[in-house]
Each structure stands twice: as structure tokens, then as C-alpha cells.
Amino acid sequence: LRASNLFSNHKINEAVKLYKKMLQTAGFAKTENIEEEKDRKEILIRVNTNLAICFNKKEDFNETMRHINNLESLGGIENKPEALYAKGLALMMLGDNLEAAEAFKKALKLQPADTKIIQAIE
Numbered sequence: 001l002r003a004s005n006l007f008s009n010h011k012i013n014e015a016v017k018l019y020k021k022m023l024q025t026a027g028f029a030k031t032e033n034i035e036e037e038k039d040r041k042e043i044l045i046r047v048n049t050n051l052a053i054c055f056n057k058k059e060d061f062n063e064t065m066r067h068i069n070n071l072e073s074l075g076g077i078e079n080k081p082e083a084l085y086a087k088g089l090a091l092m093m094l095g096d097n098l099e100a101a102e103a104f105k106k107a108l109k110l111q112p113a114d115t116k117i118i119q120a121i122e
Contacts, residue, residue, distance in 0.1 A: 045076030064090035
């Protein structure tokens with residue numbers, strides 16, 4: 001919550017520091033059962049999504065894609081419109097418009113009324 005509040009207050013660098021700490025902690029956490037592992041994976045998905053969004057705000061699109069790649073390896077992007085939008089934006093800014101359009105289209109299927117996604121596709 002603290003990292004999310006920092007992001008909301010446009011303190012992106014401070015939010016990134018907290019998210020990275022969370023990512024490191026969750027990455028090294030040992031789980032004792034399937035339920036704990038599922039929870040750990042959800043945390044990794046959420047934190048990588050938030051880091052991708054933060055790095056887009058910082059216009060560090062290569063770093064955004066690093067976290068998107070982490071999400072894809074976790075299987076945590078296909079049902080996350082905010083992650084697909086972050087991927088599309090980063091790819092667009094890196095000059096890969098075809099892949100960006102695919103990511104935006106997938107995001108739009110999940111959130112058909114999202115004007116931000118519609119504008120990106122246009």
C-alpha cells in the first residue's frame with residue numbers, strides 16, 4: 001500500500017525502491033505448500049506489473065520490458081489489461097508497433113471501454 005500511495009503521489013522513484021524490495025523478498029521467500037506458492041506467485045505478478053507501469057512513467061522502456069518478460073514467464077500477463085497496456089506502450093516507444101498493437105488489442109478485449117487503450121490503438 002505504501003508503494004502504491006507513493007506512485008499515486010507521483011513519487012515514482014520511491015515507489016520503485018519499495019517495489020524492488022518487495023520483488024526481492026518475494027523472490028527469495030520459501031513456501032511450505034501449494035497455497036503459499038500461489039500467493040507468492042500472485043505477489044510477484046502484481047509487483048512486476050506495478051514496476052512495469054512505474055518504468056513506463058519514468059520512460060525507461062527497456063526496464064519496463066524486463067518486468068513484462070518476468071510477467072510472461074510467470075504466466076501473469078494474458079488476463080491483466082494494465083500489464084498488456086504497459087507492454088504495448090513500451091513496445092510502441094521502442095518502435096515495435098506491430099507487437100504493441102497486439103498487446104493493446106488483447107488489453108482492449110479485457111477492458112473494451114478503456115479510453116486510454118482505445119487512444120493507444122488509434
